[in-house]
Amino acid sequence: MPARGGSRAGGLGRATGAVVFAVVATLGPAGCGSSGGAPTSPSSGRASEAVRLPPRAAGFDYQIGGPYRPPAGVRIVSRDRSAAPAPGLYNVCYVSAFQAQPEERGSWPADLLLRDAHGKVVIDEDWNEPLLDIRTPAKRERVAERVNRWIDGCAAKGFDAVEPDNYDSYTRSRHLLSADDATAFITLLARHAHERHLAVGQKNTAELAGERKRTGLDFAVAEECGEYDECGTYAKAFDDRVLVVEYSDPGLHRALAKFGGRLSIVRRDRDVTTPGSDGYVRKVR
Numbered sequence: 001m002p003a004r005g006g007s008r009a010g011g012l013g014r015a016t017g018a019v020v021f022a023v024v025a026t027l028g029p030a031g032c033g034s035s036g037g038a039p040t041s042p043s044s045g046r047a048s049e050a051v052r053l054p055p056r057a058a059g060f061d062y063q064i065g066g067p068y069r070p071p072a073g074v075r076i077v078s079r080d081r082s083a084a085p086a087p088g089l090y091n092v093c094y095v096s097a098f099q100a101q102p103e104e105r106g107s108w109p110a111d112l113l114l115r116d117a118h119g120k121v122v123i124d125e126d127w128n129e130p131l132l133d134i135r136t137p138a139k140r141e142r143v144a145e146r147v148n149r150w151i152d153g154c155a156a157k158g159f160d161a162v163e164p165d166n167y168d169s170y171t172r173s174r175h176l177l178s179a180d181d182a183t184a185f186i187t188l189l190a191r192h193a194h195e196r197h198l199a200v201g202q203k204n205t206a207e208l209a210g211e212r213k214r215t216g217l218d219f220a221v222a223e224e225c226g227e228y229d230e231c232g233t234y235a236k237a238f239d240d241r242v243l244v245v246e247y248s249d250p251g252l253h254r255a256l257a258k259f260g261g262r263l264s265i266v267r268r269d270r271d272v273t274t275p276g277s278d279g280y281v282r283k284v285r
Helices: 018-025 102-107 137-157 167-172 179-195 206-215 231-237 249-259
Strands: 059-063 074-080 090-096 161-165 199-203 219-223 242-246 264-268
Touching: 059 242, 059 264, 090 137, 137 161, 137 179, 161 179, 167 179, 167 199, 179 199, 179 206, 199 206, 206 231, 219 231, 231 242, 231 249, 242 249, 249 264
Parallel strands: 059 074, 074 090, 090 161, 161 199, 199 219, 219 242, 242 264
Antiparallel strands: none
16 A cells, blocks of 8 residues: 555645635636546446546646646646636546544534544544544445535536545554445445536555446546556556556656556655645656
Protein backbone atom coordinates (compact mmCIF):
# COMPACT_ATOMS: atom_id res chain seq x y z
CA MET A 1 0.00 0.00 0.00
CA PRO A 2 1.12 3.58 -0.53
CA ALA A 3 3.08 5.01 2.36
CA ARG A 4 0.99 6.83 4.91
CA GLY A 5 3.31 9.76 4.44
CA GLY A 6 1.86 10.14 0.96
CA SER A 7 -0.54 13.06 0.74
CA ARG A 8 -4.12 11.86 0.44
CA ALA A 9 -5.26 15.46 0.79
CA GLY A 10 -2.96 16.70 3.42
CA GLY A 11 -2.26 20.23 4.48
CA LEU A 12 -3.66 22.71 1.98
CA GLY A 13 -5.75 20.03 0.28
CA ARG A 14 -8.43 20.38 2.93
CA ALA A 15 -8.49 24.17 2.91
CA THR A 16 -11.90 25.71 2.36
CA GLY A 17 -11.15 29.26 3.38
CA ALA A 18 -10.61 32.58 1.69
CA VAL A 19 -7.22 31.70 0.20
CA VAL A 20 -8.66 28.86 -1.88
CA PHE A 21 -11.59 30.91 -3.08
CA ALA A 22 -9.34 33.84 -3.92
CA VAL A 23 -7.26 31.60 -6.16
CA VAL A 24 -10.39 30.18 -7.78
CA ALA A 25 -11.59 33.68 -8.54
CA THR A 26 -8.48 34.36 -10.63
CA LEU A 27 -9.04 31.33 -12.81
CA GLY A 28 -12.27 32.43 -14.42
CA PRO A 29 -15.75 30.90 -14.22
CA ALA A 30 -16.32 27.27 -13.46
CA GLY A 31 -16.91 25.08 -16.44
CA CYS A 32 -17.77 21.52 -17.12
CA GLY A 33 -14.81 19.65 -18.53
CA SER A 34 -15.43 16.46 -20.44
CA SER A 35 -13.00 17.00 -23.30
CA GLY A 36 -11.62 13.68 -24.45
CA GLY A 37 -13.47 11.47 -21.98
CA ALA A 38 -15.39 8.53 -23.33
CA PRO A 39 -19.08 8.21 -22.42
CA THR A 40 -20.02 4.86 -20.96
CA SER A 41 -22.67 3.21 -18.87
CA PRO A 42 -21.57 2.87 -15.23
CA SER A 43 -20.33 -0.60 -14.41
CA SER A 44 -22.90 -0.89 -11.63
CA GLY A 45 -25.68 -0.44 -14.16
CA ARG A 46 -27.63 1.68 -11.68
CA ALA A 47 -27.49 5.07 -13.37
CA SER A 48 -30.25 6.12 -15.70
CA GLU A 49 -27.78 7.73 -18.14
CA ALA A 50 -24.16 7.23 -19.08
CA VAL A 51 -21.36 9.00 -17.25
CA ARG A 52 -18.19 10.27 -18.90
CA LEU A 53 -14.94 8.54 -18.04
CA PRO A 54 -11.51 10.20 -17.99
CA PRO A 55 -9.39 9.74 -21.11
CA ARG A 56 -6.53 7.25 -20.96
CA ALA A 57 -2.86 8.27 -20.87
CA ALA A 58 -3.73 11.97 -20.76
CA GLY A 59 -1.93 14.94 -19.22
CA PHE A 60 -2.92 15.05 -15.53
CA ASP A 61 -2.52 17.46 -12.64
CA TYR A 62 -3.36 16.80 -9.00
CA GLN A 63 -4.50 20.10 -7.49
CA ILE A 64 -6.25 19.06 -4.27
CA GLY A 65 -3.94 21.38 -2.33
CA GLY A 66 -5.32 24.44 -4.10
CA PRO A 67 -6.41 25.27 -7.65
CA TYR A 68 -4.19 27.03 -10.19
CA ARG A 69 -4.10 27.44 -13.94
CA PRO A 70 -3.38 23.96 -15.38
CA PRO A 71 -0.06 23.65 -17.22
CA ALA A 72 -0.01 23.19 -20.98
CA GLY A 73 -0.91 19.67 -22.06
CA VAL A 74 -3.10 18.89 -19.05
CA ARG A 75 -6.47 17.33 -19.88
CA ILE A 76 -7.46 15.98 -16.46
CA VAL A 77 -7.46 17.86 -13.15
CA SER A 78 -8.42 16.71 -9.65
CA ARG A 79 -9.45 19.48 -7.23
CA ASP A 80 -10.97 19.75 -3.78
CA ARG A 81 -14.76 20.04 -3.61
CA SER A 82 -14.36 23.62 -2.32
CA ALA A 83 -12.79 24.68 -5.64
CA ALA A 84 -14.25 25.26 -9.08
CA PRO A 85 -13.59 22.99 -12.06
CA ALA A 86 -10.99 24.00 -14.65
CA PRO A 87 -12.82 25.15 -17.78
CA GLY A 88 -12.51 22.85 -20.78
CA LEU A 89 -10.85 19.96 -18.95
CA TYR A 90 -11.98 16.67 -17.42
CA ASN A 91 -12.49 17.56 -13.73
CA VAL A 92 -12.40 15.21 -10.74
CA CYS A 93 -13.87 16.40 -7.43
CA TYR A 94 -12.03 15.32 -4.26
CA VAL A 95 -14.27 14.42 -1.28
CA SER A 96 -13.16 13.01 2.08
CA ALA A 97 -15.74 10.26 2.44
CA PHE A 98 -14.64 7.74 5.06
CA GLN A 99 -13.03 10.05 7.62
CA ALA A 100 -13.97 13.40 9.14
CA GLN A 101 -11.61 16.25 8.41
CA PRO A 102 -10.31 17.81 11.65
CA GLU A 103 -12.09 21.13 11.14
CA GLU A 104 -15.40 19.32 10.49
CA ARG A 105 -15.27 16.84 13.35
CA GLY A 106 -17.68 18.83 15.51
CA SER A 107 -20.29 18.90 12.78
CA TRP A 108 -20.63 15.11 12.70
CA PRO A 109 -23.14 13.41 15.04
CA ALA A 110 -21.18 11.80 17.87
CA ASP A 111 -22.54 8.34 17.12
CA LEU A 112 -21.22 8.45 13.55
CA LEU A 113 -17.62 8.72 14.72
CA LEU A 114 -16.08 5.27 15.04
CA ARG A 115 -15.40 4.38 18.70
CA ASP A 116 -13.53 1.54 20.32
CA ALA A 117 -14.77 -0.67 23.16
CA HIS A 118 -13.93 2.10 25.65
CA GLY A 119 -15.89 4.73 23.76
CA LYS A 120 -12.77 6.48 22.46
CA VAL A 121 -12.92 7.86 18.93
CA VAL A 122 -10.62 6.01 16.53
CA ILE A 123 -8.26 8.48 14.85
CA ASP A 124 -6.14 8.31 11.73
CA GLU A 125 -3.05 9.60 13.50
CA ASP A 126 -1.27 10.66 10.32
CA TRP A 127 -3.95 13.22 9.52
CA ASN A 128 -5.70 13.66 12.92
CA GLU A 129 -8.94 12.53 11.31
CA PRO A 130 -11.65 10.54 13.10
CA LEU A 131 -12.85 7.51 11.20
CA LEU A 132 -16.55 7.39 10.40
CA ASP A 133 -18.67 4.53 11.67
CA ILE A 134 -19.97 2.57 8.67
CA ARG A 135 -20.43 -0.78 10.42
CA THR A 136 -24.19 -1.07 9.96
CA PRO A 137 -26.53 -0.41 7.03
CA ALA A 138 -28.33 2.29 9.02
CA LYS A 139 -25.13 4.16 9.82
CA ARG A 140 -23.82 3.79 6.29
CA GLU A 141 -27.01 5.41 5.02
CA ARG A 142 -26.64 8.31 7.46
CA VAL A 143 -22.99 8.93 6.60
CA ALA A 144 -23.78 8.63 2.89
CA GLU A 145 -26.57 11.18 3.22
CA ARG A 146 -24.03 13.81 4.28
CA VAL A 147 -21.32 12.81 1.79
CA ASN A 148 -23.91 12.71 -0.99
CA ARG A 149 -24.67 16.37 -0.37
CA TRP A 150 -21.03 17.12 -1.13
CA ILE A 151 -21.28 14.96 -4.25
CA ASP A 152 -24.35 16.98 -5.26
CA GLY A 153 -22.22 20.11 -4.88
CA CYS A 154 -19.57 18.64 -7.17
CA ALA A 155 -22.21 17.94 -9.79
CA ALA A 156 -23.74 21.40 -9.45
CA LYS A 157 -20.33 23.02 -10.04
CA GLY A 158 -19.83 21.06 -13.25
CA PHE A 159 -17.31 18.40 -12.24
CA ASP A 160 -17.19 15.25 -14.35
CA ALA A 161 -16.26 12.79 -11.61
CA VAL A 162 -15.82 12.37 -7.88
CA GLU A 163 -12.85 10.95 -5.92
CA PRO A 164 -14.07 9.67 -2.50
CA ASP A 165 -10.96 9.48 -0.32
CA ASN A 166 -10.02 7.07 2.48
CA TYR A 167 -11.60 3.94 0.99
CA ASP A 168 -8.84 2.11 2.90
CA SER A 169 -9.81 3.52 6.31
CA TYR A 170 -10.85 0.05 7.43
CA THR A 171 -7.15 -0.89 7.48
CA ARG A 172 -6.64 1.77 10.18
CA SER A 173 -9.76 0.94 12.21
CA ARG A 174 -8.15 -1.45 14.72
CA HIS A 175 -10.22 -4.24 13.13
CA LEU A 176 -13.51 -2.45 13.92
CA LEU A 177 -14.30 -1.98 10.22
CA SER A 178 -14.02 -4.57 7.47
CA ALA A 179 -13.46 -4.56 3.74
CA ASP A 180 -17.13 -5.52 3.40
CA ASP A 181 -18.11 -2.36 5.27
CA ALA A 182 -15.96 -0.29 2.94
CA THR A 183 -17.30 -1.84 -0.26
CA ALA A 184 -20.91 -1.55 0.94
CA PHE A 185 -20.40 2.14 1.68
CA ILE A 186 -18.59 3.01 -1.55
CA THR A 187 -21.40 1.27 -3.44
CA LEU A 188 -23.89 3.71 -1.91
CA LEU A 189 -21.76 6.67 -2.94
CA ALA A 190 -21.20 5.32 -6.46
CA ARG A 191 -24.91 4.79 -6.99
CA HIS A 192 -25.67 8.36 -5.94
CA ALA A 193 -22.84 9.84 -8.00
CA HIS A 194 -24.02 7.99 -11.09
CA GLU A 195 -27.50 9.38 -10.55
CA ARG A 196 -25.86 12.82 -10.69
CA HIS A 197 -24.05 11.75 -13.90
CA LEU A 198 -20.62 11.70 -12.24
CA ALA A 199 -18.02 8.98 -12.74
CA VAL A 200 -16.51 7.58 -9.54
CA GLY A 201 -12.83 6.98 -8.91
CA GLN A 202 -11.43 4.37 -6.55
CA LYS A 203 -8.80 6.05 -4.37
CA ASN A 204 -5.86 3.74 -3.65
CA THR A 205 -6.82 0.43 -1.92
CA ALA A 206 -5.31 -1.88 -4.53
CA GLU A 207 -6.50 -4.95 -2.63
CA LEU A 208 -10.12 -4.05 -3.47
CA ALA A 209 -9.57 -3.19 -7.13
CA GLY A 210 -11.09 -6.51 -8.12
CA GLU A 211 -14.40 -5.41 -6.60
CA ARG A 212 -14.79 -2.45 -8.95
CA LYS A 213 -17.66 -3.89 -11.00
CA ARG A 214 -19.62 -4.92 -7.94
CA THR A 215 -19.15 -1.55 -6.28
CA GLY A 216 -19.74 0.52 -9.40
CA LEU A 217 -16.34 2.25 -9.55
CA ASP A 218 -15.27 3.59 -12.92
CA PHE A 219 -11.57 4.54 -12.75
CA ALA A 220 -8.77 4.74 -10.18
CA VAL A 221 -6.71 7.45 -8.50
CA ALA A 222 -3.55 5.71 -7.34
CA GLU A 223 -0.96 7.37 -5.15
CA GLU A 224 2.57 5.96 -5.39
CA CYS A 225 1.63 2.88 -7.38
CA GLY A 226 4.96 3.18 -9.19
CA GLU A 227 6.80 3.41 -5.89
CA TYR A 228 5.07 0.29 -4.57
CA ASP A 229 4.65 -1.66 -7.82
CA GLU A 230 0.84 -1.54 -7.78
CA CYS A 231 0.12 0.27 -11.05
CA GLY A 232 -0.45 -3.00 -12.87
CA THR A 233 -3.18 -3.99 -10.43
CA TYR A 234 -5.11 -0.80 -11.12
CA ALA A 235 -4.41 -0.88 -14.86
CA LYS A 236 -5.87 -4.38 -15.16
CA ALA A 237 -8.94 -3.67 -13.02
CA PHE A 238 -9.78 -0.32 -14.62
CA ASP A 239 -8.76 -0.93 -18.23
CA ASP A 240 -5.93 1.63 -18.01
CA ARG A 241 -8.19 4.43 -16.78
CA VAL A 242 -5.84 5.24 -13.90
CA LEU A 243 -4.69 8.63 -12.59
CA VAL A 244 -1.28 8.13 -10.98
CA VAL A 245 0.25 10.51 -8.43
CA GLU A 246 3.87 9.88 -7.44
CA TYR A 247 5.67 11.77 -4.68
CA SER A 248 9.27 10.86 -5.50
CA ASP A 249 11.44 10.89 -8.61
CA PRO A 250 12.17 7.13 -8.39
CA GLY A 251 8.43 6.42 -8.15
CA LEU A 252 7.74 8.63 -11.16
CA HIS A 253 10.47 6.98 -13.21
CA ARG A 254 9.20 3.49 -12.38
CA ALA A 255 5.62 4.41 -13.25
CA LEU A 256 6.70 5.96 -16.55
CA ALA A 257 8.99 3.08 -17.44
CA LYS A 258 6.20 0.51 -17.22
CA PHE A 259 3.03 2.51 -17.88
CA GLY A 260 4.06 5.83 -19.45
CA GLY A 261 2.11 5.17 -22.63
CA ARG A 262 -0.94 3.75 -20.87
CA LEU A 263 -1.79 5.65 -17.67
CA SER A 264 -2.11 9.33 -16.71
CA ILE A 265 0.93 10.04 -14.52
CA VAL A 266 2.18 13.07 -12.60
CA ARG A 267 4.76 13.69 -9.87
CA ARG A 268 3.67 16.15 -7.17
CA ASP A 269 5.07 17.31 -3.85
CA ARG A 270 3.59 15.54 -0.83
CA ASP A 271 1.68 18.61 0.36
CA VAL A 272 0.22 19.13 -3.13
CA THR A 273 1.03 22.84 -3.00
CA THR A 274 0.46 25.56 -5.58
CA PRO A 275 3.06 27.16 -7.86
CA GLY A 276 5.17 29.70 -6.00
CA SER A 277 4.88 27.82 -2.71
CA ASP A 278 7.96 26.48 -0.97
CA GLY A 279 8.39 22.87 -1.95
CA TYR A 280 6.12 22.97 -4.99
CA VAL A 281 6.92 20.13 -7.40
CA ARG A 282 5.23 19.02 -10.57
CA LYS A 283 6.91 16.73 -13.07
CA VAL A 284 5.68 14.48 -15.85
CA ARG A 285 9.05 13.05 -16.95
